[in-house]
Amino acid sequence: TVTAAAERFTGPGDLLGITRDPASHKGDNGEVLVVGGGPYTGAPSLTARAALRTGADLVRVACPETVAREIQGFSADLIVRDLPGDRIGPNHLDRIRDLAAGNDVVVLGPGLGDGDGTADFVRAFLDEYDGRAVVDADALRVVPEVDTDADLICTPHQGELVGMGGETADDPDRRGDLARSFAAEIGHTLLVKGAYDVVTDGDAVRLNRTGNPGMTVGGTGDVLAGAVGALAAQTDAFDAAAVGAYVTGTAGDLVADERGYGLVATDLLDRLPEAMRDA
Numbered sequence: 001t002v003t004a005a006a007e008r009f010t011g012p013g014d015l016l017g018i019t020r021d022p023a024s025h026k027g028d029n030g031e032v033l034v035v036g037g038g039p040y041t042g043a044p045s046l047t048a049r050a051a052l053r054t055g056a057d058l059v060r061v062a063c064p065e066t067v068a069r070e071i072q073g074f075s076a077d078l079i080v081r082d083l084p085g086d087r088i089g090p091n092h093l094d095r096i097r098d099l100a101a102g103n104d105v106v107v108l109g110p111g112l113g114d115g116d117g118t119a120d121f122v123r124a125f126l127d128e129y130d131g132r133a134v135v136d137a138d139a140l141r142v143v144p145e146v147d148t149d150a151d152l153i154c155t156p157h158q159g160e161l162v163g164m165g166g167e168t169a170d171d172p173d174r175r176g177d178l179a180r181s182f183a184a185e186i187g188h189t190l191l192v193k194g195a196y197d198v199v200t201d202g203d204a205v206r207l208n209r210t211g212n213p214g215m216t217v218g219g220t221g222d223v224l225a226g227a228v229g230a231l232a233a234q235t236d237a238f239d240a241a242a243v244g245a246y247v248t249g250t251a252g253d254l255v256a257d258e259r260g261y262g263l264v265a266t267d268l269l270d271r272l273p274e275a276m277r278d279a
Helices: 002-010 012-017 042-053 067-073 090-101 116-128 137-145 158-164 172-186 219-233 237-259 265-278
Strands: 029-036 058-063 077-085 105-109 132-133 151-154 189-192 195-202 207-208
Touching: 002 077, 002 207, 012 237, 029 042, 029 090, 029 219, 042 058, 042 067, 042 132, 042 219, 042 265, 058 067, 058 090, 067 077, 067 265, 077 090, 090 116, 105 116, 105 219, 116 132, 116 137, 132 219, 132 237, 137 158, 137 172, 137 219, 158 189, 172 189, 172 207, 189 237, 195 237, 207 237, 219 237, 237 265
Parallel strands: 029 058, 029 105, 058 077, 105 132, 132 151, 151 189
Antiparallel strands: 189 195, 195 207
16 A cells, blocks of 8 residues: 555655754754764765755764864865874763764764774763764674663664674565664664665664665765764654665765766765755
8 A cells, every 4th residue: 555655665755754943043953973084084074064965054073183174175064173193092082972962963983994993982982872873884883782872873784784793685575674673682773775775773664765776886875874864863763764865865866867877975965955855
């Protein structure tokens, strides 16, 4: 039935819950902190700019001082907070804890790299953080090890899901069942990226069919993490993941319709507002 399909698959109706008060002031529509960078500079920039394009009012980037100027150079719209050194590690915990307290959502992982010190930082941060966070990239592997009071949205591709200890399958229904079981086991929302994205909180399961093969290019996952982060400041974790998947895929489809499969991740950024409005 139409109703059953609407419950199973994401669609434009999911955007109806994302509204903006005409009387709202700066910051009322979400403040997002992106924690990342060091080995990579493009990833945290993509994530931060995607959060802005998906409706966040203020986006801050906490990154090592060695890449702060480069990340700031990608966009004058970002607020960059530099941290001593060239990698984020446990010595930055107090500073990032303080920054996180002033934001609605933290996006943790873009461009962090996989160093031992980075994993130790992620573990220590999540151990004491009790807010909402989107966890992506190299930060994902720490999540199953941590007993945290945080409300997490994890955004792995299928390989990262397996690295976390989950299972996957080719059949979308089977993938949904496996993802739901793993989400229930770890106690967090999962957005498993693929040709069909699977969104589950361990109870409900939604599938997203937007997107195209051109989006296998690097960086689209960073865009998705930022979009979900912005939405998570405005709605609950499960809906933020579902809408984020739908909107990011729609933005990719708008680019592909115009340019074909030679798209790059930065192409998606300017189409996110259109996807939010017209999808």
